[in-house]
Amino acid sequence: MTQTSPAAPPTNGAGEPRDPAAPPEQISGGHLVAKALKAEGVDTIYTLCGGHIIDIYDGCVDEGISVVDVRHEQVAAHAADAHARVTGRPGCAVVTAGPGTSDAVTGVANAFRAESPMLLIGGQGALSQHRMGSLQDLPHVDMMSPITKFAATVPGTARAADMVSMAFRECFHGAPGPSFLEIPRDVLDARVPVEKARVPSPGAYRASRRSLGDPADVERLAELVSRAEKPCVLLGNQVWTCRATDDAIRFVRELAVPAFMNGAGRGTLPPDDPMHFQLARRYAFDNADLIIIVGTPFDFRMGYGKRLSPNATLVQIDLDYRTVGKNRDIDLGIVGDAGTVLSAVADAASGGRDAATTARREWIAELRNVEDEAYRKRLPRQHSDASPIDPYRLVHEINEFLTEDSIYIGDGGDIVTFSGQVVQPKSPGHWMDPGPLGTLGVGVPFAMATKHARPDKEVVCLFGDGALSLTGWDFETMVRFDLPFVGIVGNNSSMNQIRYGQEQKYGRDRGRVGNSLGDVPYDQFARMLGGYGEEVRDPADIAPALARARESGKPSLINVWVDPEVYAPGTMNQTMYK
Numbered sequence: 001m002t003q004t005s006p007a008a009p010p011t012n013g014a015g016e017p018r019d020p021a022a023p024p025e026q027i028s029g030g031h032l033v034a035k036a037l038k039a040e041g042v043d044t045i046y047t048l049c050g051g052h053i054i055d056i057y058d059g060c061v062d063e064g065i066s067v068v069d070v071r072h073e074q075v076a077a078h079a080a081d082a083h084a085r086v087t088g089r090p091g092c093a094v095v096t097a098g099p100g101t102s103d104a105v106t107g108v109a110n111a112f113r114a115e116s117p118m119l120l121i122g123g124q125g126a127l128s129q130h131r132m133g134s135l136q137d138l139p140h141v142d143m144m145s146p147i148t149k150f151a152a153t154v155p156g157t158a159r160a161a162d163m164v165s166m167a168f169r170e171c172f173h174g175a176p177g178p179s180f181l182e183i184p185r186d187v188l189d190a191r192v193p194v195e196k197a198r199v200p201s202p203g204a205y206r207a208s209r210r211s212l213g214d215p216a217d218v219e220r221l222a223e224l225v226s227r228a229e230k231p232c233v234l235l236g237n238q239v240w241t242c243r244a245t246d247d248a249i250r251f252v253r254e255l256a257v258p259a260f261m262n263g264a265g266r267g268t269l270p271p272d273d274p275m276h277f278q279l280a281r282r283y284a285f286d287n288a289d290l291i292i293i294v295g296t297p298f299d300f301r302m303g304y305g306k307r308l309s310p311n312a313t314l315v316q317i318d319l320d321y322r323t324v325g326k327n328r329d330i331d332l333g334i335v336g337d338a339g340t341v342l343s344a345v346a347d348a349a350s351g352g353r354d355a356a357t358t359a360r361r362e363w364i365a366e367l368r369n370v371e372d373e374a375y376r377k378r379l380p381r382q383h384s385d386a387s388p389i390d391p392y393r394l395v396h397e398i399n400e401f402l403t404e405d406s407i408y409i410g411d412g413g414d415i416v417t418f419s420g421q422v423v424q425p426k427s428p429g430h431w432m433d434p435g436p437l438g439t440l441g442v443g444v445p446f447a448m449a450t451k452h453a454r455p456d457k458e459v460v461c462l463f464g465d466g467a468l469s470l471t472g473w474d475f476e477t478m479v480r481f482d483l484p485f486v487g488i489v490g491n492n493s494s495m496n497q498i499r500y501g502q503e504q505k506y507g508r509d510r511g512r513v514g515n516s517l518g519d520v521p522y523d524q525f526a527r528m529l530g531g532y533g534e535e536v537r538d539p540a541d542i543a544p545a546l547a548r549a550r551e552s553g554k555p556s557l558i559n560v561w562v563d564p565e566v567y568a569p570g571t572m573n574q575t576m577y578k
């Protein structure tokens with residue numbers, strides 16, 4: 001007869017035997033949410049307080065989750081987005097109902113277009129007051145559904161943790177993106193027996209996302225690369241999202257494929273790498289015989305695919321099937337993880353690694369000549385002593401200032417367009433911009449979350465003066481939480497990117513309608529809030545001011561007055577003005 005051990009006696013939360021006669025241990029919805037966040041690896045929530053959500057705060061305190069409270073819900077959502085980008089783990093923002101949730105819409109929409117995995121939790125009136133006109137009641141799920149991968153209401157307290165895990169799982173389905181959960185106040189505050197509330201185990205409900213795509217297509221791409229005489233590759237956001245840096249480097253170096261980078265893909269290769277190119281992109285896209293696009297849609301940044309030679313063989317690799325071949329016919333499409341696919345292609349092309357034939361070497365030299373000539377042509381402006389300061393001089397000084405540990409953030413229109421030509425991050429994952437939604441105001445929340453998540457890194461942020469005005473009050477939050485960063489304001493007292501378009505369409509006499517700003521001394525603004533600030537009018541003073549900001553150990557703003565009559569080439573070439 002088989003002997004069985006007696007069942008272990010029930011225990012309480014401390015692991016001590018529990019009196020069977022005692023009432024069952026209870027847990028609130030807010031504490032269940034916090035436990036689920038902890039299980040997902042969330043160590044910080046970004047939030048603005050409200051009566052609907054405070055039980056989540058109480059749970060976060062018990063779970064050791066940091067609560068970073070900001071001054072506007074848009075900032076909370078942007079910060080959660082940035083946290084995800086920097087750490088590779090999902091970000092989380094918690095806001096109250098009604099205007100709290102609607103204020104966060106822009107941050108969620110930005111994360112949606114940028115493919116950033118974050119969860120927004122919004123409060124809601126009590127279920128018992130459903131459709132009765134409760135305080136701050138809005139149809140949040142209906143509002144959020146078009147800009148999230150998953151949006152739902154938590155129907156009961158016992159489901160709170162399970163629904164949080166479900167939302168995070170959807171964040172990582174295909175190309176990453178945001179999710180939204182609405183939690184009614186009575187669901188959050190109510191208590192249920194612990195044994196009736198399921199908190200999923202970390203990682204126990206996830207499948208591997210490192211998909212390869214069709215092996216036959218991988219073999220075909222390997223053959224195309226081996227035979228090409230003039231190949232090039234564009235490494236986009238998903239190279240960083242997939243943490244595929246090493247695989248991408250191996251691919252371009254072993255197979256001798258010139259590489260261009262955009263978005264978060266910038267920094268994949270160091271600036272001095274023989275396969276790193278930046279200024280020769282248009283020439284390469286016009287003259288290549290094989291173009292490989294990795295993790296970048298054919299959206300406005302790519303001229304909807306029209307900027308790629310019709311004579312080239314075109315290959316697209318992406319996490320999302322819906323992106324492949326959208327807006328432009330392709331010769332080969334592979335749905336899969338950027339690192340897995342590039343590594344497999346490098347393996348499959350091992351027999352063709354002598355592909356750096358004479359023709360390939362000549363192509364690389366040809367691109368290098370184009371690159372060097374474009375750099376030489378622009379160099380005088382990068383060293384310009386003009387006053388007001390040429391924006392090229394400003395972004396040149398910023399590029400010289402960056403180290404391998406500097407994470408660069410761009411928040412603006414025209415001034416950040418200048419920086420896209422000049423600033424080159426020295427390490428992978430060290431470039432951040434809003435993404436294809438083009439949202440202004442991401443700078444302070446991105447800097448906040450980046451420094452909070454990676455205190456070992458230096459954070460350098462370039463603002464347009466218009467962009468900083470949108471979320472700049474949370475500079476105080478960075479002072480309050482002791483999050484030093486080097487902020488630079490390219491100040492031309494204008495929304496200059498829009499101003500250029502108006503002048504082109506309506507003439508100079510109407511070019512200043514609706515886009516002129518006051519001459520705001522942002523250095524004084526920084527000092528008023530407890531940070532470090534300097535004003536710069538002479539280009540020779542830029543580098544010393546940046547060094548002093550770094551040494552201050554405070555959140556800083558260096559207010560640099562730039563020439564308002566100078567526009568970036570990217571601004572002048574925008575298709576919306578054609």
